[in-house]
Amino acid sequence: MAVDRPSEPERLPCGTPPDEVAEHALRGTPTEHERGCPHCRAVAEYHRVLARAGAELAAERPEPPPALVGSVMRAVRSQARPDRLIPVAAPGPGRTAVRESAARALLVAACDAVPGAAVGRCRLADGPDGLEIALSAHLTGTVPAPELAGRLRTAVRTAARESLGADPARIDIVFTDID
Amino acid sequence: MTGPPEAALVERAQDGDTAAFEALVRLHQGAVYRIALRTLLDEGDAADAAQEAFLTAWRNLPELREPAAFPAWLHRIAARRALNVLRARRPEHPGDEEAVALPDPGAGPAQHSVTGGLREALLAALAGLPPPQRACWVLRELEGLGYREIAEITDSTPTAVRGRIHRARTRLVEALEPWR
Numbered sequence A: 001m002a003v004d005r006p007s008e009p010e011r012l013p014c015g016t017p018p019d020e021v022a023e024h025a026l027r028g029t030p031t032e033h034e035r036g037c038p039h040c041r042a043v044a045e046y047h048r049v050l051a052r053a054g055a056e057l058a059a060e061r062p063e064p065p066p067a068l069v070g071s072v073m074r075a076v077r078s079q080a081r082p083d084r085l086i087p088v089a090a091p092g093p094g095r096t097a098v099r100e101s102a103a104r105a106l107l108v109a110a111c112d113a114v115p116g117a118a119v120g121r122c123r124l125a126d127g128p129d130g131l132e133i134a135l136s137a138h139l140t141g142t143v144p145a146p147e148l149a150g151r152l153r154t155a156v157r158t159a160a161r162e163s164l165g166a167d168p169a170r171i172d173i174v175f176t177d178i179d
Numbered sequence B: 001m002t003g004p005p006e007a008a009l010v011e012r013a014q015d016g017d018t019a020a021f022e023a024l025v026r027l028h029q030g031a032v033y034r035i036a037l038r039t040l041l042d043e044g045d046a047a048d049a050a051q052e053a054f055l056t057a058w059r060n061l062p063e064l065r066e067p068a069a070f071p072a073w074l075h076r077i078a079a080r081r082a083l084n085v086l087r088a089r090r091p092e093h094p095g096d097e098e099a100v101a102l103p104d105p106g107a108g109p110a111q112h113s114v115t116g117g118l119r120e121a122l123l124a125a126l127a128g129l130p131p132p133q134r135a136c137w138v139l140r141e142l143e144g145l146g147y148r149e150i151a152e153i154t155d156s157t158p159t160a161v162r163g164r165i166h167r168a169r170t171r172l173v174e175a176l177e178p179w180r
Helices: A018-027 A032-036 A038-046 A048-059 A068-078 A100-112 A145-164 B006-014 B018-040 B043-063 B067-089 B110-127 B131-142 B147-153 B158-175
Strands: A085-089 A095-099 A117-127 A130-139 A170-175
Touching: A018 A038, A018 A048, A018 B131, A018 B158, A032 A038, A038 A048, A048 B110, A048 B131, A048 B158, A068 B018, A068 B043, A085 A100, A085 A117, A085 A130, A095 A100, A100 A117, A100 A130, A100 A145, A117 A145, A117 B006, A130 A145, A130 B006, A145 A170, B006 B018, B006 B043, B006 B067, B018 B043, B018 B067, B018 B131, B043 B067, B067 B131, B067 B147, B110 B131, B110 B158, B131 B147, B131 B158, B147 B158
Parallel strands: A130 A170
Antiparallel strands: A085 A095, A117 A130
């Protein structure tokens, strides 16, 4: 298919591409030059009606149908991703296993109770010395990261012991939004 | 709002947390639906396209590397989905222009009839544009996306996008001539 536009955009006698003037007219953001230049003003005037209609449409915020969230989530839940079983050390002989999604929800909920941090990723693994937990966290308050890391570790360790019956061998926390 | 920040929700959803994904759907349903509605100009089709876009996002979420890029990534999915629906239905409905669902003209007060007429004229003119022109104009002028981003969505080049927007603008200005 032939492209019927030259790669170099067309320019007004003043050197400004008319498409730029038309766009600025639609957004209501003409440059100092465009406000004073007769060539630019003629282009803006030509596009004035479209600018008015377009600005009206751009300002509209149509409401999505109320049923949208529900129908999206029904479809999402029907396509839930496969869940893994994570072995955890149980008291006494033998081992037990928990569903990763359930264990993760429990640990994330424990972290949500710690003010100043929001946990994103929470990965569980069965390491050589037992349960390994890797978290990514975002700072949401003013508590310094090292202090938060300590609090999150305590919250995760307590939740793992009390609810999963496992003493984590390792808890790694990465703060993702620190330079 | 006291919930976790969006990047944390995205990471949780990447791990398969459906509750976190639901929070993201609530946050972004307005923008996704709006992109689909402006491209398709039909409420039912826009709702279907928005649903499909969210499902595509759910399936592909583990591949998103930068959680902060989620909104732009989701909007691209929505725009691409809407354009595909538009391309697919166009040949079967040559009378597309007339099929556009216009708001009830009697709904607004009489003093708004002139602005209402202009808005409807723009919608009708948009419906008459070829699908790629319409999508490019909507994404640029109503959604404020860059040429490169629109080129990626429409499987095209920034130069071709620029040309389409130029042609769309010319046709729209001509169609709105009576309102000058």
